[in-house]
Amino acid sequence: MLLIENLIVKIGDQNILNNLNLEIKKGEIHAIMGPNGSGKSTLSDTLAGKKNCIICSGRILFKKIDISQLNPEERAGNGIFIAYQYPVEIPGISNKRFLHASVNAIRKYKNKPPLDMFNFSEIFKKNISLLNMPENLIHRSLNTGFSGGEKKRNEILQMMMIKPDLCILDEIDSGLDIDSLREITNCINLLKSKKRSFIIITHYQRILNYINPDYVHILHKGNIIQSGKFDLVKQLEKHGYGWIKK
Numbered sequence: 001m002l003l004i005e006n007l008i009v010k011i012g013d014q015n016i017l018n019n020l021n022l023e024i025k026k027g028e029i030h031a032i033m034g035p036n037g038s039g040k041s042t043l044s045d046t047l048a049g050k051k052n053c054i055i056c057s058g059r060i061l062f063k064k065i066d067i068s069q070l071n072p073e074e075r076a077g078n079g080i081f082i083a084y085q086y087p088v089e090i091p092g093i094s095n096k097r098f099l100h101a102s103v104n105a106i107r108k109y110k111n112k113p114p115l116d117m118f119n120f121s122e123i124f125k126k127n128i129s130l131l132n133m134p135e136n137l138i139h140r141s142l143n144t145g146f147s148g149g150e151k152k153r154n155e156i157l158q159m160m161m162i163k164p165d166l167c168i169l170d171e172i173d174s175g176l177d178i179d180s181l182r183e184i185t186n187c188i189n190l191l192k193s194k195k196r197s198f199i200i201i202t203h204y205q206r207i208l209n210y211i212n213p214d215y216v217h218i219l220h221k222g223n224i225i226q227s228g229k230f231d232l233v234k235q236l237e238k239h240g241y242g243w244i245k246k
């Protein structure tokens, strides 16, 4: 599904990702952990196609196609979804209308007919109920004035509506209360499938207890310095990053 080879990415004049290699097969769930500033969000921004992440060398193959030159909309159309650490607020655009437009933009990219508001609303209602999302958030402007946890829930709602092939969740657990984390991870687990892959960026074991990743990677100074199974998370919780950086 995703193959990253020898990726070097710059922001400004500084190398942030340094010769990064990662392979994610269909249906796999990979967790990426690492100290603050190690490059985790830069990796998700690079996959999203953010302009300030300049690819100096290496390649990113998604479904065997090099996506390095594709713009963010084309990448989303191809099936990449990012739940951002800091979702943007857009005053004046209703949350529901924004989602309707996003879903139809992706359907258009896949040569599928648009969903009319009636059919969209049917799926929307089902997902809102699964997420236990308060009704008032749906009609408000996109993320505007939402609490941190509400924004995260809204990112998951988008993911449930779009049903992407590769879901990248950047610190989706930060700022969530205990019940919200359980509800959100239940919904993430409902989306697990043999055809869909996940990258879960996190600092904490708790979310991974619910999601149970297949692989765990540690990013340090823009490079994956260790990969393993769930045991690696337990070691990190116990000992921090000091032992691994040496």
Ligand SMILES: Nc1ncnc2c1ncn2[C@@H]1O[C@H](COP(=O)(O)OP(=O)(O)OP(=O)(O)O)[C@@H](O)[C@H]1O
Pocket: 011, 012, 016, 034, 035, 036, 037, 038, 039, 040, 041, 042, 043, 052
């Ligand atoms: N726009 C920018 N201009 C300059 N440096 C940047 C910019 N964006 C990111 N960086 C730097 O890139 C490095 C990696 O940042 P990044 O946000 O990817 O780290 P992270 O691993 O996600 O950190 P955290 O765990 O704190 O969220 C940091 O040193 C950061 O200061």
